[in-house]
Amino acid sequence: ETVAPSLIRAMAGEAIAGQSANGGSVESKHPSSRKIPMKTIGDWGSFVLLVNNMMSHGLVVMPLAYQHTGWLGMIIMIGLCSYMSSFGISFLAEAMSIIPGNERFQGRVTFMRICETYLSKRSAAIALALFLTWIVVSNTSAIVLTAQTADQAMLSSGAACALEYYPQFRFKCITQGAKEDSVFGNSWVLSLGFVLTSCITIPFSLVDIRENMMAQSVTFIGIFVIIVTWTSFFLSKDLEDSRVPVIGQSGRGVGFVLFNFAYVVYAPAWINEKRSTVDIESILVWSTLLGAMVFMVPCLLGAVALDFSNGQDLLALLTLKSTPVWVQICTYTYPLFETLSSIPIFSIIMRYNLVENKICSFKWAIFWSVCLPWVIALPFYAGDMVNAIVSWTGILIAGPTNLIIPALIYLAVSRKRKELLSSSRKAGRSPASSAPAPLLLDRKRQHYEDDGDNNDFGDDEKRLLEDPQNSEDDDEYDSFAPTARSSSSSESYVALPVEWEVTRKLMAHGIIAVTASVMVYAATVEGIYGVKKEF
Numbered sequence: 001e002t003v004a005p006s007l008i009r010a011m012a013g014e015a016i017a018g019q020s021a022n023g024g025s026v027e028s029k030h031p032s033s034r035k036i037p038m039k040t041i042g043d044w045g046s047f048v049l050l051v052n053n054m055m056s057h058g059l060v061v062m063p064l065a066y067q068h069t070g071w072l073g074m075i076i077m078i079g080l081c082s083y084m085s086s087f088g089i090s091f092l093a094e095a096m097s098i099i100p101g102n103e104r105f106q107g108r109v110t111f112m113r114i115c116e117t118y119l120s121k122r123s124a125a126i127a128l129a130l131f132l133t134w135i136v137v138s139n140t141s142a143i144v145l146t147a148q149t150a151d152q153a154m155l156s157s158g159a160a161c162a163l164e165y166y167p168q169f170r171f172k173c174i175t176q177g178a179k180e181d182s183v184f185g186n187s188w189v190l191s192l193g194f195v196l197t198s199c200i201t202i203p204f205s206l207v208d209i210r211e212n213m214m215a216q217s218v219t220f221i222g223i224f225v226i227i228v229t230w231t232s233f234f235l236s237k238d239l240e241d242s243r244v245p246v247i248g249q250s251g252r253g254v255g256f257v258l259f260n261f262a263y264v265v266y267a268p269a270w271i272n273e274k275r276s277t278v279d280i281e282s283i284l285v286w287s288t289l290l291g292a293m294v295f296m297v298p299c300l301l302g303a304v305a306l307d308f309s310n311g312q313d314l315l316a317l318l319t320l321k322s323t324p325v326w327v328q329i330c331t332y333t334y335p336l337f338e339t340l341s342s343i344p345i346f347s348i349i350m351r352y353n354l355v356e357n358k359i360c361s362f363k364w365a366i367f368w369s370v371c372l373p374w375v376i377a378l379p380f381y382a383g384d385m386v387n388a389i390v391s392w393t394g395i396l397i398a399g400p401t402n403l404i405i406p407a408l409i410y411l412a413v414s415r416k417r418k419e420l421l422s423s424s425r426k427a428g429r430s431p432a433s434s435a436p437a438p439l440l441l442d443r444k445r446q447h448y449e450d451d452g453d454n455n456d457f458g459d460d461e462k463r464l465l466e467d468p469q470n471s472e473d474d475d476e477y478d479s480f481a482p483t484a485r486s487s488s489s490s491e492s493y494v495a496l497p498v499e500w501e502v503t504r505k506l507m508a509h510g511i512i513a514v515t516a517s518v519m520v521y522a523a524t525v526e527g528i529y530g531v532k533k534e535f
Contacts, residue, residue: 041274043283045213048220049270050287052341053263055223055294060145060314060334061256061390062295066303069253070245075296077254077518081261082292084403084511086284088264091410091508093271093280098413108272111265112357115405118412130401131265132350137393138262139346139373143197144386145315146335146343147377150193151183152319153332160184162191178383186383194381198374201339205347205370209273212344219341222333229330230318231298237305244303254522255394260295262398264406269349347373395522403515407508414505 041049066074095118096102096109115127154160161173166188177183184191204212271280306317317323318331350369354360360368380386 054291062299063302065253065256070248077257088406147194149335162189204344222337234301234305255391258398259394264402
């Protein structure tokens, strides 16, 4: 039978042959085979969504990380993570684009489905366990940091109240807080700040990402106004270089940096909702550059200007009574913006993956994605425990989930491409015409929109999905082959040439090796530092 030139035809060929032989019909399993809501996230929404996920709750522990790890190690880690996370997202995007029916990202492909498609059953199970654990931990830490700052705001205004359930069971109000991040010290409490944070956040966690974009835009602007305010305050202080060594004694900063750049696994949810005109490459470059600059400049200034020797984060220090009122006001508003930028998105992505992959019902997905993180956050609310959580989960979970797994997926995609090219040569077909579709960097892509249906692809794409062997579309879909495009082509797609395959494979292997080495180093140094501190 005639085999079409794009990957969708190559991978769909076996099913079509079986359909012809059996004289029956095969139910479409393309992600775009059912009606889906319009993709509405544009360039601005894509930019603020990635930046917000990069600079939400982990931002406030970065100055502490500079004093523990040293400025040289931190800058190197920020540069490495910026580069590797961008490649990780491009690897996932390429894997999504060669799933049948999703070559233009017109379907909705979750991170879980990517793992199940390209990895072995055992590897996919491990990847999914790490993915779900990472989302729960990220959400839990965001909840704790936000609620703790809300309690500090209440304490500054008069008193902070909470229901203590360990070591005593009582309701108490305090007018003077402890030195830890939690104003209630090491007591296990259900605070008023915790309750108010949940009331603000949970409603946003029950809707879709598209319905959160207005809040994301407001959050982005608010966070950057606060960062500018903090930076001006840092510059007004006496900057002491001695507070930040060149090389520190702890590996905690490595975990903090990995934690902040661990937004790679959230990228499929963004790609599923972005418009076809959004350029993935440009959004990645500009969002990553902005995030890296914030981590390098304002956070380093904060480490030089303030003393974090007690283990407190930036929010705890900037809400002290000795801090100017205008700085305290900005700091107290930070939890509200942080709440809207991170906690709902984590819950939505987890629920989205659980439901789309039929792991549980929608109601149970609401429990696991929305309710469970709040329950887990309660015992970790005391003292400075959340800083240890951010550090160790960044070291042990963030690296494998956000860097190693995407690299492994790309290597699996590369092997699949090689198998398809080999089978094409054996069948006497041209390798260039039957090679799988590469990552489409979709520069100024035409926005296919069918007025009759609520989806994001046009009549030509529909005909291809309904009849992948329709030869009249061969010329149009030759553009998906991984060959260099002529500059005179009317198509606006940018495909990765076959010659880049070796370079990208080497990059994938490099990401795996570097991430594993950094994890071992950070875990060893942090473990030694913890033992020394204890004894």
